[in-house]
Amino acid sequence: MIIVLAGIDGAGKSTAGVLLAERLTAAARPAILTMNRSGRRSITAWCGRRNIHPPVALLDAVETVIRSVNVLVSHARAGTRSGVVVMDRYLYCQLALRHLRGLPAGRLLPFLLAVLPTPGLVVYLDVPADLAHARVTRRAVDVETIEYLHGLDAAYRQLAVFPAFLVLDASRTPGQLVDDILAELGVHGAGFR
Numbered sequence: 001m002i003i004v005l006a007g008i009d010g011a012g013k014s015t016a017g018v019l020l021a022e023r024l025t026a027a028a029r030p031a032i033l034t035m036n037r038s039g040r041r042s043i044t045a046w047c048g049r050r051n052i053h054p055p056v057a058l059l060d061a062v063e064t065v066i067r068s069v070n071v072l073v074s075h076a077r078a079g080t081r082s083g084v085v086v087m088d089r090y091l092y093c094q095l096a097l098r099h100l101r102g103l104p105a106g107r108l109l110p111f112l113l114a115v116l117p118t119p120g121l122v123v124y125l126d127v128p129a130d131l132a133h134a135r136v137t138r139r140a141v142d143v144e145t146i147e148y149l150h151g152l153d154a155a156y157r158q159l160a161v162f163p164a165f166l167v168l169d170a171s172r173t174p175g176q177l178v179d180d181i182l183a184e185l186g187v188h189g190a191g192f193r
Helices: 013-026 040-049 056-079 091-100 108-115 129-139 146-157 174-188
Strands: 002-006 031-035 084-088 121-126 166-169
Touching: 002 013, 002 091, 013 031, 013 084, 013 174, 031 056, 040 056, 056 084, 056 091, 056 108, 091 108, 091 146, 121 174, 129 146, 166 174
Parallel strands: 002 084, 002 121, 031 084, 121 166
Antiparallel strands: none
8 A cells, every 4th residue: 555645845744654654564564654755955955056047947857857766666665565655745746846836747747647556545734834834944954935835735735636635734743643644544444454
């Protein structure tokens, strides 16, 4: 089974993902966590150090390829094992970013979404932009504006698949989020026979 965690920066995807994989494994349901990053932070830092300002479409194309490769690797890992693969970020994240940047979905992302196995559960970690901003600022790894976070949240909500996502209040603790995800899995029992 594949579980995807999606949401704006600072929603707690990585923290919840680690805890979810640990709790599933402790419950005799082996789980791994994969990070489907786009490389945005590294690319932005590299360009900043060199005072390079590439076009948004070029940056997005590079990020899309990196994230797509990471998602393909995660699917390959999922196909070679039994149990649960928890994916921190997914192709939906890149689609939301493209929408936020005013770019079309393109061909690669819709193609991959059509041919790859559909995740068993997509969880959208819903968090107020001001709380997400405070979390991002506190971890001091990257910089996001509240306006950007609002925009990204709106972009996620405009995805055609968003109504199928399980939306959880991510202003709560990671433990509470994981409890809700586990309860959802218990209700549906998908992939746990």
